[in-house]
Amino acid sequence: MAASVPEIFGSMVFDERTMQERLPRETFKALENTIQEGKSLNINIANTVASAMKDWALEKGCTHFTHWFQPMTGITAEKHDSFISPAGDGSVLMEFSGKELVRGEPDASSFPSGGLRATFEARGYTAWDPTSFAFVKDKTLYIPTVFCSYTGEALDKKTPLLRSMEALNKQALRILRLFGDTKTQQVNSTVGPEQEYFLIDRNLYNQREDLVLTGRTLFGARPPRGQELEDHYFGSIKLKVASFMRDLDNELWKLGVLAKTEHNEVAPAQHELAPIFSNTNVAADHNQLTMEAMKKVAERHGMYCLLHEKPFEGVNGSGKHNNWSLSTDTGTNLLEPGDSPMENAQFLLFLVAVIKAVDEYQDLLRISVASPGNDHRLGANEAPPAILSIFLGDELTEILKCLEQGKPYSQKDKEILKVGVHTLPRFPKDSTDRNRTSPFAFTGNKFEFRMLGSAVSISGPNVALNTIVAEELERFADKLEKSKDFRKDLDTLVRKTIKEHKRIIFNGDSYTDSWVAEAEKRGLLNLKTTVDAMPHFLDKKNVKLFAKHHIFTESEMHSRYEVSMENYSKTLNIEALTMIDMANKQILPAVEKYMDDLSLAFTHKKALNPKMNCHVEYDRVTKLSELSASVYDETEELKENVSAAAAITDFEESARAYKETVLPTMDALRTDADKMETLTGASYWPFPTYADLIYHV
Incomplete structure (x- = not known):
């Protein structure tokens, strides 16, 4: 009999339940205190934990362990070590010490460091992050860790994320104390990242050099049918895809990932998985596991999972909606309005802190989602534009307007939604609609940051979010802690903040050209590409912000800037070289063969009957000949431009x-190659078309 979901959930995780079962009570309590207080782990405690963890892992069939970390590549890294230790008589023991648990020493020379490390300086350290549970995958014990250099600089994405969570917790607690909350001891940012992805046939994937080498199609004409019928969104899930989704759920549930919702997305062959909220650090780890599992499970089902932001031109790309909120250890959501938001002063203070943060640090949020792939997606009428704005909905916007003007808000009674069918129940109508065009939308008890690309690690965007909100909470606390009349000063602060930062609030259609013009009038930034956005990372206000909250040193910021810019260049270099290769070795020879056959047909027909109509052959050969010449010239020009760009040392x-x-x-x-595809016989075209890729799953 198959195991139930509650039985398999977390079965491969050395979680709190397992630790309580396997660790002595004193050790478990000491470990718990260490995690909560952020102190170093006593080596005796570490040895006891390591022994219990090893025994548990061996029972799961493990032979190896690995320190699992997240370098600045955006994906995860691991070095596997076996548990074996020589016994002295030719046999081996299975051992795992506290030292091996808490620290590792992988080679750091080949990971991107942006100048923090010279290539010959290889030493780097990993250190156990006990706030994220160890787990078993593929017969290996995985230990989530941070990754830093010999000199202490962060070389990963987890370290800054943990630092930002500490900064946010510190400042949020100051605000709660002002409202008389003495019970809360911890405030965490929580995230539920919705993950979009494409599934295509694996054999077709292997026939496309561009997909294999770059993750996206560099050529491809639009198919006769795209997504215009809007029939794929939330449509019936194909049996093969449904089988993949069931398998994926099981894999993720075993790893403790709270996979909750799955459905077809807008584009053909596109789907989405959404988890339940969890601590941001854990959510970041789980999202990396989710992306890895998607690719692995897809392979098992004869498919390939594409996580690129824009795998198909003219077809909706994939994003990752970062649902961000603030939760306390007492179970309170600090972004949850009360029955009367007008009277809920604490909620309003946290709300205006976020509004102020997004307005003042638009650049950092845009930078946090910058990548070559996402540049193709943002502003393409399928995703938010590159301009930051906040959607609040009519009711909250009206409340803030009344607060700013010092007017009373006339709260309407909760409306009842009448469906118009007497057999269906009435239910309360939400006070706000959703706005899918907004990059940063308030959706009831959370903010949905919708600009993230599907392949990006959620760590970077959440480092930015946590830090900028921590900064505004600190400023608020500094003022209000000195207050002689708290209520009066609180009211003044909220009103002043709304007045100074309301320009960032926009509830309309963010896809329109009129909004771009309006945003410019408001003084909002429009950083269209990664190259436009990234230099702002080193603006003085940003360097000061991250240094102040101990998120990044200035050298760590310079390194991340350099890594991002170099990644942009390397990505375009690979894509350009792949295009040159495909054009020269596949497209041009295929079209030449087709033209040769057409010319031969023309010659045979004329020989048979000089008056025979050969308009089709003549017209096609003429058009294709012109296009072939253009493609050849453009390929040569691309070669020259790539060589010139690659030769630049700065x-x-x-x-x-x-x-x-x-x-x-x-x-x-x-553009010209895609025109050739529409004129070339299907049997001649050298690789699968869009119609093949997105309709044959």
């Missing part, structure tokens, strides 16, 4: 060259 100038010269040439080459 990483900033190189990135700009790729953006300004390489990318436009790639677009021109693609």
